[in-house]
Amino acid sequence: MKILLSLLLALTSCVICAGESPHSYWNPAIAAFEASDRANPPPQGAVLFIGSSSIEHWKSVAADFPEVKVINRGFGGSELGDSTYFADRIVAPYHPRAIVLYAGDNDLYYGHTPQQVRDDFAAFVSKVRSFDPGVPVAFVSIKPSVARQSLLSQIKQTNDLVRAYAATQKGVTYIDVFTPMLGADSQPQQKWFGPDGLHMNRSGYALWIGILKPWVDAHAR
Known part of the structure; x- marks a missing residue:
């Protein structure tokens, strides 16, 4: 009887696990953002930076764009679909003036195809524009890291597909x-990266700032 009960409990546990959203891993991180928003309400009409660790690790982003209201909602290790899934919680409440997205890097690492990443980006655009029609969105191309040289x-194919998609969208x-x-x-x-060859050092972010600044400034007004 005890063996049968143990098996039943194990099966029930598996069913529950199987029924969980693949995005549920990030619930604590998203809840932390929401708690921060309650304690210190972020500005409306800011430029929202969102995506994976290249955004999360960009702790100086507000100082790097001093004339722009900025919100950072990067959560490291995430895939593009995670930003889309949680957009109702970490995009919609801010009504951002513009959105800068960096994601897709981890997607390829975990076996997604370039076409899937392009389609997931299109889904992100569709989702955020369901809250704020016409909100400008910038896709920062997937970086060529030393750690993921293989x-x-x-990466190049994905970037080319996203570039082509973006050219068709207002x-x-x-x-x-x-x-x-x-x-x-x-x-x-290696000069753009820290010791792990994946996450950028200050030189890498300095390069990004120079490239992103004209777009951010143009859409922050």
């Missing part, structure tokens, strides 16, 4: 950081 061809911009981060040999350069 994915370079897929107010959707592809911002190329991929090309400037490559060396003369068209390979990733």
Whole structure:
């Protein structure tokens, strides 16, 4: 009887696990954002930076764009679909003036195809525009990191697909950081990255600031 009960409990647990959203892992991080918003309400009409660790680790983003109201809602390790799934909680409440997205890097690492990433970006645009029609969205191209050099061809293909999609959409911009981060040999350069070869150092962010600033300034007014 005890063995049967144990098996039943195990099966029930598996059913519950199977029924959980694949995005549920991020619930604590999203809840932390919401708690922060309650304690310190963020400004309306800000430029929202959202996506994976390249955004999360950008702790100085507000100081780097001092004349712009900025909100950082990056959560490291996330995939593009996670930002879409939680958009009703970490996009809609802010009614951002514009959105800067960096995601897709982890998607490729976890086996998504370039076409899937492009389609997931299109879904993100559709979702955020269901809250704020016409909100400008910038896709920061997937960076060519040393740690993921083996994915370079897929990264390039994904960027090309997103660039082509963005060209068909009003107010959707592809911002190329991929090309400037490559060396003369068209390979990733360690100088932009920390010791892990994946997350950027200050030089990497300085490069991004120079590239992003014209778009951010133009859409912050």
